[in-house]
Amino acid sequence: MTERHTPAGDAEVVPGGLEFAPGEEPEHLGDVPPQALPMLPGEVRPHPTPFQYVMVGVVLVVLTALEVTVSYLTGDIPNGLILLMLLVFMVTKFALVAAWFMHLKTDRPIFRRMFAVGIVAAIVLYGVVLSTLHVWQHHA
Numbered sequence: 001m002t003e004r005h006t007p008a009g010d011a012e013v014v015p016g017g018l019e020f021a022p023g024e025e026p027e028h029l030g031d032v033p034p035q036a037l038p039m040l041p042g043e044v045r046p047h048p049t050p051f052q053y054v055m056v057g058v059v060l061v062v063l064t065a066l067e068v069t070v071s072y073l074t075g076d077i078p079n080g081l082i083l084l085m086l087l088v089f090m091v092t093k094f095a096l097v098a099a100w101f102m103h104l105k106t107d108r109p110i111f112r113r114m115f116a117v118g119i120v121a122a123i124v125l126y127g128v129v130l131s132t133l134h135v136w137q138h139h140a
Contacts, residue, residue, distance in 0.1 A: 045106045056100045063089050063096075083130075087123065094119050 039046060067089045070082055098115045099105040130136065 039106075043103075043106045044108060047103065047106055048100065053100065056096055060093060060096060063093050079135075087126075091119055091123070094122075 067086060070085050070089070073082060094115075099112070104111050104115060
C-alpha cells in the first residue's frame, strides 16, 4: 500500500500496483471496480464489493437473531432439536465469516479445507464435552 496526499493534506491509502491515467483517478477507492484491483499472490478471484460484505453482515445479524429466538424455545420444543438448530446456525455463521471476512473465498482451496477440518473438529469436541456433562441423558 502506498500513501497519496490529497490537496487538503490528508493521506489517502491507495492499493499498491493500482495505476490510473492522469485525471482519471477515482475520488474514493469504493468507486474502483473489483476487476481493476490487482490480486494478491495466492488469490484465485477478486475481492467482493463493499455491498456484498454488507449483505453478508445482514445475513449474520438475521442468523444471530434466529439463534437467540431458538434459545428461548426451551421447553416448547425438544432440547435435541434446539441443539441441532444451534449447531446448524453455528456452522453457517462460521463458514460465512471464514469465507467472506477472512477472505477464504478468494484464496487457495487448501485454506478452505483447513477450516472445514477445524469446524468438524469443533463439533466433535462440543459433542464430547456435552457427553461428559451428561446432556444426552433424560432426567426424570
